[in-house]
Amino acid sequence: MRFLALCTALAAATALSGCAGPAGPGAGPEKVTLWLMKGSASDAFIDKFTADFEKEHPDIDLVVKIQEWTGIVDKVNAVLKGKSKENADVIEVGNTQVAQYVETGGLSELTLEGLRAWGSNDWLRGLSDPGSVDGAQYGVPWYAANRVVIYNKDLFAAAGVKSAPKSRQEWLAATQRLDKGDPTDKGARQGIYLPGQNWYVLAGFIWDEGGDLAVENSGEWSGALDDEKALSAMEFYKQLQSLGDGPKDADEETPPQSQVFARGQVAQIIAPPGQAREIEAANPALKGKLGFFPIPGKTAEKPGAVFTGGSDLIIPEKTGRRSQAVDVITALVSEKWQTELATTMSYVPNKTTLAHVVEGDEGAAAMATGAAQGRATPNSAHWADVEAKNPIKPFMTAVLTGQDPKRAAATASDAIGKILGGRR
Numbered sequence: 001m002r003f004l005a006l007c008t009a010l011a012a013a014t015a016l017s018g019c020a021g022p023a024g025p026g027a028g029p030e031k032v033t034l035w036l037m038k039g040s041a042s043d044a045f046i047d048k049f050t051a052d053f054e055k056e057h058p059d060i061d062l063v064v065k066i067q068e069w070t071g072i073v074d075k076v077n078a079v080l081k082g083k084s085k086e087n088a089d090v091i092e093v094g095n096t097q098v099a100q101y102v103e104t105g106g107l108s109e110l111t112l113e114g115l116r117a118w119g120s121n122d123w124l125r126g127l128s129d130p131g132s133v134d135g136a137q138y139g140v141p142w143y144a145a146n147r148v149v150i151y152n153k154d155l156f157a158a159a160g161v162k163s164a165p166k167s168r169q170e171w172l173a174a175t176q177r178l179d180k181g182d183p184t185d186k187g188a189r190q191g192i193y194l195p196g197q198n199w200y201v202l203a204g205f206i207w208d209e210g211g212d213l214a215v216e217n218s219g220e221w222s223g224a225l226d227d228e229k230a231l232s233a234m235e236f237y238k239q240l241q242s243l244g245d246g247p248k249d250a251d252e253e254t255p256p257q258s259q260v261f262a263r264g265q266v267a268q269i270i271a272p273p274g275q276a277r278e279i280e281a282a283n284p285a286l287k288g289k290l291g292f293f294p295i296p297g298k299t300a301e302k303p304g305a306v307f308t309g310g311s312d313l314i315i316p317e318k319t320g321r322r323s324q325a326v327d328v329i330t331a332l333v334s335e336k337w338q339t340e341l342a343t344t345m346s347y348v349p350n351k352t353t354l355a356h357v358v359e360g361d362e363g364a365a366a367m368a369t370g371a372a373q374g375r376a377t378p379n380s381a382h383w384a385d386v387e388a389k390n391p392i393k394p395f396m397t398a399v400l401t402g403q404d405p406k407r408a409a410a411t412a413s414d415a416i417g418k419i420l421g422g423r424r
Helices: 043-056 072-080 095-104 111-116 153-158 168-180 199-208 228-241 257-261 275-282 322-332 335-345 352-358 362-371 383-389 392-400 405-420
Strands: 030-037 060-067 090-094 140-145 148-152 214-217 220-223 268-271 290-293 309-314
Touching: 030 322, 043 060, 043 322, 043 335, 060 322, 072 090, 072 095, 090 095, 090 322, 095 309, 095 383, 111 322, 140 335, 140 362, 148 153, 148 275, 148 362, 153 290, 168 228, 199 228, 199 392, 214 405, 220 405, 228 392, 228 405, 257 268, 257 275, 275 290, 290 362, 335 352, 352 362, 383 405, 392 405
Parallel strands: 030 060, 030 090
Antiparallel strands: 090 309, 140 309, 148 268, 148 290, 214 220
């Protein structure tokens, strides 16, 4: 794999954006630069993809640059505005970041390509919806990841829970049995460890009820936590959270829930399946004793909705190499490379029709089942500001500590509306 060097003074003087203009006859392969985020793909995948792509496209010299998540928004915005010293023709971005970049300006619309060549009818909604703004597609789904239930097989067996629950009521009943645990247990066992401020999990319950975190009406956003559907979801969250000793005023990182689970007395957590590796590293005795199942739905007919994390691919308008950039995306989202990425990295492919490629990976398979019901946060350019201040967390703590749900929800909804409207 070849890495990008700084633009020379001669290249910087060219009329086109980037480190070089289109190659003339006999000039050799043209450099096309792909920015990928650190950890999204292994070095082996990148090397293999680059070699294969260049073999198929001998006129292109594909240059892959790895970027850090910290500070990436400013770097991408600089490219989109044409103010960056670095070149990028295709950029991996977080799926929920696309709306921010559309507001900045400088993104290529990819609606036509998406409808024709990339199988948009089968895209995961949690990736495609945030990549679309006002009916135009700017972000192309690349891969997804979401939360599942990680469980301790030994504790399930000891409590007589023989199969994974498929509905909320089955889940509550099983968790109640798990919380009682072995009669010889002295009270340390927890049916589930669910921190009080895990708002991503709450969002899934709200979507299951038909509600949302915020809604848009004629261009105006308002918070929706005070809707009866969202309040019903919060009541279910409260029931489930009570079947363990999770803190009511902290999220899943305080303390890291994988560390709590690794102590061996917690039957379940809700987390990306990759946390199983952290658990096994902290407690090798649990190796081979962890299982996974999709978050149960309101009924057994389909799994619960989940927040879909992951990445989309974008093309800056100033690339000067749009057709070559489209070729790169076409390759990355093809069945061949979707399969390679998903099986190598234990991701969910970007299409529901490719879920079968991870069937041999229990954690990824559970993710893929849930991803079919995946959603993303409200598609506002200012949603990142909501997460930064996050009025959802104190709302959840207020309800869990016995305060009036409607009043707490109204306060949180008002705060969300003000932030999304730029009235912080």
